[in-house]
Amino acid sequence: MMLKIAIDENISHAAEAFGELGEIQLVSAHEITPATLQKTDALIVRSTVRIDEKLLCNSPVKFVGTATIGTDHVDETYLNEAGIAFASAAGCNANAVAEYVFTALSHLAVKRGMQLSECTLGVVGVGHVGSRVVRLAKACGLRVLQNDPPLARQSENHDFVELEELMQADIVTLHVPLTMDGGDKTWHLFEANQLEKLSEDVVLINAARGAVIDNQALLAWKKENTNAALILDVWEDEPDIALDLLSTTEIATPHIAGYSMEGKANGTAIIYQEFCRHFDIQANWQPRLPALNSGTIVVRGDAGIESALAQSCGATYNLLQDDAALRKIEMENPDQRADYFHALRKNYALRREFFNYHLRLEPMDINLALMLNAFRFQVEN
Secondary structure (H helix, E strand, O other): EEEEEEEOOOOHHHHHHHHHOOOEEOOOOOHHOOOOOOOEEEEEEEEOOOHHHHHHHHOOOHHHHHHHOOOEOHHHHHHHHHOOOEEEOOOOOOHHHHHHHHHHHHHHHHHHOHHHHHOEEEEEEEOOOHHHHHHHHHOOOOEEEEEEEHHHHHHHOOOOOOHHHHHHEEEEEEEOOOOOOOOOOOOEOOOOHHHHHOOOEEEEOOOOOOEEOOHHHHHHHHHHHOOOOOEEEOOOOOOOOOOHOOOOEEEEEOOOOOEOOOOHHHHHHHHHHHHHHHHOOOOOOOOOOOOOOOOOOEEOOOHHHHHHHHHHHHHHHHHHHHHHHHHHHHOOOOOHHHHHHHHHHHHHOOOOOHHEEEEEOOOOOOOHHHHHHOOOOEEEO
């Protein structure tokens, strides 16, 4: 019997990957309801669909996949108890998020005259994304502090520090999953009292989940710490984001840090493999992305790390365009702002990751070349 598969229409390569595995139905997120799943064997979603008993209790769904790193929209306890197989795409867009962080940070470093080699970076959450941020930070000469209590308990690595020690870092970036309870709860991990421990001129980056920071407490804290810089890709209560908080940010984007073509394809590929494994089907599909013929980007090799990195990142990803697009949300009617936020994500022009681009340093600087190689740029001799 042919499997019936419901798939969020915004999942990259969905028809191409799953079309030969069964009868697929591409639907928008808001159309995924109990009624539409009555004859569905498998469901594949993004973070915009809440997966729980209310959605699935009367359905024949046997497999759920989310083509995302995060799983806070999934009631995994219910799926386990109901005997429904589950797969996520952990790590699929980790490179894209790390590249977003350093595109934003290098832009800000040039703007503010920061010397990265003299700064300390605190990384909260050292999983798929955070570990890449750590590696790239070290390539730039940053001193790095790492905090990840669950990982610290499982590892013999002694590089981890308590959160308190990390709070005075010059730059703090968050890469934890959103968990609502337990000893390692991350919901409102940065609440009012925790925010007060930050340096008054800190650069605070959140590309994890919006509710890891209490957004109202962050707004109040920012009003008292005007020299701090906020780089926010995620927001509490998305898509109904706080416009007063948006107005205080240095860089603001609509939850697209992981939106690379490679990251999206990786997410689909991971779920495809898990789907085939669950249903005992031979896996034959692999994503094939178009080659990028962008020519060689010339980067000044005599202007320092910050300038070279900002030039390289900025030539491949126009972050300020994403920032400007989100800020236009203020011009929308209040009842249309949520739709505008959704549209920014749905219609996003997926960027390409750094390894697709060729750079030439003029003049050549071997140390800068090695640093840019660590970012996966192809540096020509």
